[in-house]
Amino acid sequence: MKAKFIGAIERVTGSCTLLEHSEAGLRFLVDCGMAQGDPRALASNLAPWPFLASRIDFVLLTHAHLDHCGLLPRLVREGFTGQIYCTRFTAELARLNLISASTMSGAPFTRMDVELLQFTHVDELNGFGWGxxxxxxxxxxxxxxxxxxxxxxxxxTIRWRNGEDSWKEMAFSGDLGPNNDEVANQSLLAGRAYLSGAPQYLLVESTYGGRVREPQFADANNRLKEWKRIIRSAVETVKATIVVPCFSIHRCQELLFDIHVVLERNLREEIVSVRPWLTEDAHIENALQLGLRGNKIDRPINAMHEWPKNRRDHFNEIFLRCEEIDDSGKLHTVYRPIADDNVTLEQARSLVREMRVFTPKVRIQVILDSPLGQRVTSVFRRELKRCMPGSPGVPMYRNCALKELLGLDSQVQVDALTDRLFLGERESESKFASYILRFCKPEETEDVMKDGDVNIVLSSSGMCDVGPVVPHLIRELPISTSTIVLTGYADPETVGGRLRAVSRSSGNAVSEQLNFGDATFETSNIRAKVEDLGGYYSGHADSDGLVDFVFRRISRHTIPQSACRVFINHGDERMRQALAQSIEQRIGFRADTDCSIAGIEVPTRASAWFDLDLDKWISDEPISEMDELRSMLLRLFLEQRRTNDLLAETLKLQRPPRPGQRG
Ligand SMILES: [Zn+2]
Incomplete structure (x- = not known):
């Protein structure tokens, strides 16, 4: 068996490893990802591969992010007809993600190519078990x-025979998440599993190979406290919008749970205390002195027509309505007690306390405005509830701590709530507030928002450049009562990245233009608060987590451990070198690791094949004339097909609609 490292070399995206088992006559890939996020990406996604797609027998797929699965349809387009092995969860997410990606400009494949992908769900094979x-x-x-x-x-992990009675193994980490068996603070998934065998080779990702997560970000309570602060501030404002740009896959579902927890468990009973002027004596005195006015009084005063008539009359007997101009020249309606004798003031005080009872409930709406996000959420609804085949009651993926986070007593209740949340059908009410979750089409959202006092809009894309989130950002960025909450990684050059820079600049940044494709926005016109919760929502293990994964095994004391050679990819050069260094340090530092390290390899673009049986780098075999000819013919064929597609597209646009056909 030999391996060639094709993608995600010296960068974070485009994962792809080619393996060749010459005795069995097999060639296969682990992942076939798309390069993303830098100017070289487009060219790299169209560049010829160092193999013929038609000669790949199958693909092993780690997960559904485009940088791991994004070029599978191109593989099919170029002649691949084999199976793609992955979990059912991954297959369904990958299909949705790829269909959505087929509409991106410059996509090297069409929706038709996506539909031709053939997945084998490994978790539906007989006798399946993790590891x-x-x-x-x-x-x-x-x-x-x-x-x-x-x-x-x-x-x-792949395992192959290399001799009469001997076997070898190579593991591919894919991307590793932050939850482990001790700490699982990200809501949805149980901790990552350690490798179960004793692989002689390991290819490990290094996205955060040089970073250790700050402890405050690893604590779920801190994350929820931040949400509570943001939502509370919006409720105080009375009418406010919170826009949450988010990735459709996984982040969106985590957010639905987090926001639900904050609203149901932390906020409902505290709506009164977030309007202290209604209940606390000091605030009431202050309000009586200054007169009842401003945002914080709007709600009860505006709702006066809904009060019982006798209370309304009583209010008009005690308070005098005046028009006053404030320091900035704005005209306000202000209500002041008609006299300052003790009897009148006491009546005024008790009436202000009473206003709470007449005040309409704060109506909080959580709106998911992302067609892809909604489709992905329905996959999560089914898969998160799944149990291990043959082991009812043992969840396949779900984080058992979710039960405590939600304050529920049983997994059955967690399943029921997952259903409601992921169908967009949650509604609940308390004395002071109502909370409703709605899934909307982009064209409906603005209308639906009119029903809410506080609207929390989750929308894609997370990078903020494109997608249904764009109109929400353009509308809310100039409004001072609005908040934009960033919840994940955004490339520094994207709108999300620029907004993150704004949130860190405390207003000192030079104004620049945010580019939303068809529209632009000057950052100097931003009045909304920009909050950055990105640190709480990373989907990646930090450097400590990666090193831990390299050294730990499930079957630590049962199998004699052989030394493991570690290949590092899927990270920029700095992160890869930093991870290599951390692994080196741990070799000398910890005696209780489960395996020894035979060597650390940091492949480069120029790296040739690594022979996994002989345990050494070998030079590239010269390409045979026949292969070269085949490859040239294929490229010609693909060029011709691309031209045909373009031509067909142009003709379709030019053809006048037939009678009865709507344009
Ligand atoms: Zn990933």
Whole structure:
């Protein structure tokens, strides 16, 4: 068996490793990802591969992010007809993600190519278990282990015969999530599993190879406290919008849970205390002295027509309505007690306390405005509730701590709530507030927002450049009572990245233009608060987590451990070198690790094949004339097909609609 590291070399995206088992005559890939996020990406996604797609027998897929699965349809387009092995969760998310990606400009494939993908759901094979090898073909096995990165994400281990009685293994980490078996603070997924066998080779990602997560970000309570602060401030404002740009896959579902927890458990009973002027004596005195006016009094005063008539009359007997101009020249309606004798003031005080009873409930709406997000959420609804085949009651993916987070007594209740939340059907009410969750089409959202006092709008894309979130940002950025909450990674050059810079600049940044494709926005016109909760929502393990994954094994004391050679990819050069260094340090530092390290390799673009049986780098075999000819013919064929597609598209646009056909 030999391996060639094709993608995610010296960068974070485009994961792809080619493996060749010459004795069995097999060639296969682990992941076939798209390069993303930098100017080289487009060219790199169209560049010829160092293999013929038609000669790949199958693909092992770790997870549904485009940087791991994004070029699978191109593989099919170029002649691949084999199976893609992954979990059912991954297959369903990948299909949705790829269909959405097929509409991006410059996509090297069409929706039709996506529909031709053939997935084998490994978790539906007979006898499936996490870490349990299943045969792909004679002498070659694979096993999957969950990594807590996103729903369905796994590490993959291959096992092949290399001699009469001897076997070898190589593990591919895929992307590793932050939850582990001790700390699982991200809401949805149980901690990542350690490798179960004793692989001689490990390819590990290094996205955060040089970073250790600050402890405050690893605490779920801090994350929820931040949400509580943001939502509370919006409720105080009375009418306010919170826009939450988010990734459709995984982040959106985590947010639905977090916001639900804050609203139901933390806020409902405290709505009164977030309007202290209604209940606390000091605030009441202050309000009587200054007169009842301003945002904070709007709600009860505006709702006066809904009060019982006798209380309304009583209010008009005690308070005098005046028009006053404030320091900034604005005209306000102000209500002052008609006299300052003790009897009148006491009546005024008790009436202000009473206003709470007449005040309409704060209506809080959580709106998911993302067609892809809604489709993905329905996959999560089914998969998160799944139990291990043959082990009812043992969840496949779900974080058991979710029960405590939600304050529920049983997993059955968690399942029921998951259903309601992920169908967009949650509604609840308390004495002072109502909370309703709604899934909307982008064209409906603005109308629906009119029903809410506080609207929390979750919308994609997380990077903020495109998607249904754009009109929400353009509308809310100039409004001082609005808040934009960033919840994940955004490339520094994207709108999300620029907004993050604004949130950190405390107003000192030079104004620049945010580019939303068709529209632009000057950052100097931003009046909304920009809050950054990105640190709380990382989907990646930090450097400590990665090192831990390299050294730990499930079967630590049962199998004699052989030394493991570690290949580092899927990270920029700095992160890869930093991870290599951390692994080196741990070799000398910890005696209780489960395996020894045979060597650390940091492949480069120029790296040739690594022979996994001989344990050494070997030079590239010269390409045969026949292969070269085949490859050239294929490229010609693809060029021709691309031209045909373009031509067909142009003709379709030019053709006048037939009678009866709507344009
Ligand atoms: Zn990923």
């Amino acid at each position: 349990k090898p299943f045969a792909i073909t004679k002498g070659l096995f694979a096993s999957f282990q969950p990594t807590a990165h996103i729903g369905g994400a796994c590490s993959v």
